[in-house]
Amino acid sequence: MxxxxxxxxxxxxxxxxxxxxxxxxxxxxxxxxxxxxxxxxxxxNLAAGNLAAGKSRVIGAAVPSVRNSSFYKYVTGLQEGCEAHGHKLIVMLADTMRQEREAVETFIGLRAAGIVLIGNDHDPATVDLLGKSSIPLVESWLLGEPLDMAIGYHIDEAVRAACRHHVAAGRRRIALVGNDRPGTRRFRERPPVFRDEMRRAGLPDNLIVDVDEPHGFSSGPQALDALLALDGEIDAVICPTDVVAASMVFECARRGIDVPGRIAIIGWGDYEIASTISPSLTTVKPHPWEMGHGAIAMLMENGSAGHSQRTVDTGFELIVRESG
Structure with a gap:
């Protein structure tokens, strides 16, 4: 210096x-x-500054994947939010509860100024660590009972919007593709809402199958096999992500199944692929950049005079395209 x-x-x-x-x-x-x-x-020398101040100008964020454009937009929002406030972003991949706990341990060790996690489904040891650290925390992508602060959208309302779209289109054998792994509450919140909507419409509420990998292209064909084995008359599907939906569209084309004539398909995420494949995907669109950027703003405002927002709803849209 x-x-x-x-x-x-x-x-x-x-x-x-x-x-x-x-x-x-x-x-x-x-x-x-x-x-x-x-x-x-x-x-x-950031370490020297950390020792003097007791904390760094680093924000730590854990994400389960960077394979889709939705998480890319989310991380971009985090990055640009950090830059706007003179902070640096460290991103760690955490696809399991154990990996998330290790990420949190790393961020605490770095004396991070704030931590951003996806979802509110954490290992008890992680929750204990976060509580003892006193580092400001934002949980993103869903709302409800945050440990500290939360930013996201109401997943139950998005599920209802997708269900009601299929019902309004005259579909009567509607299915849901889910993911039931630990640490994936943003997926596991969907089946109860789906069942409730189907019962309200007087339709079967048991047409649900799970996939192990909600971000993998192999999951679409697997889900389609399982759904048709469950009920050969299925005429509409709600998928956990656009990746699963797109690969299901590809598999339907391979088998000569008309989309949306025979089966209507709704994805989730509005990834880049959603608008570029044929038929283009009808999909639930969250606002990932706004979630990332807003999470940083919440961390920066935490503890400031007049700060009262513990949760921020970034909303969603149902984008209707060609697939149903």
Missing amino acids: QDVADAANVSAMTVSNAFRHPHRVQEATRLKVLEAAFELGYVP
């Missing part, structure tokens, strides 16, 4: 502020510091 200060003809404190509190430094001076740092290959 002192080498940079000498090269830029400023104090070491000015160098520190140029990186940690850029609003405190005149723009011309800040640019001079950055140029000197670039020439010298200087990178701020």
Whole structure:
């Protein structure tokens, strides 16, 4: 830091502020510091700042997958939110409860300024760790009973919208594809709502099958096999993700099953593939970028005067396309 200060003809404190509190430094001076740092290959020692402050300017986020465009948009929202507040984002993949606990341990070890997790279904040990750490937490992608704060949408309302769309279209053998793994409450909340909607419509409420991998292209054909074995007259399906829905559309084409004539298919997520395949997917569209960006805003506002929002509803849309 002192080498940079000498090269830029400023104090070491000015160098520190140029990186940690850029609003405190005149723009011309800040640019001079950055140029000197670039020439010298200087990178701020974040660990030293953490020791002095007791916490870092790092936000830790755990996500189960980065294979679909929905989570990509979510992580982009997190990243841009962090940049807007002068923080850095660390993302760890956590597809199981154990992996999520390890991610939380890492974030606590880094003295993160905040943690963002997906869902509110955690290992008890993770919940205990989070409670003892006192680090602000936002649970995203669904609402209800947050440990600290939550941002997302009402999954029950989205399920009802998808069900009612099929019913209004005259479908009478409607099925749901789910995922029942531990740590996937955002999927496991759907079957009870689906059954309730089917009973309200006077339709069978037991046409439900689970897939092991809700983000894998192999799941669509597997789900279609299971559904047709369960009831050969199924005429509509609600899938857990657009990946499953798209692969089911592909499998229907391979078998000569008309979509949506014979079977109407609704996906979930409005991934990039949803609007590009033929027939294009009708799908439930959450707002992932808004969730990511909003989660960071909630962490930054936590504890500030007048802050009262513990939950934020980012809403959803049912995007009607060609598949049903």
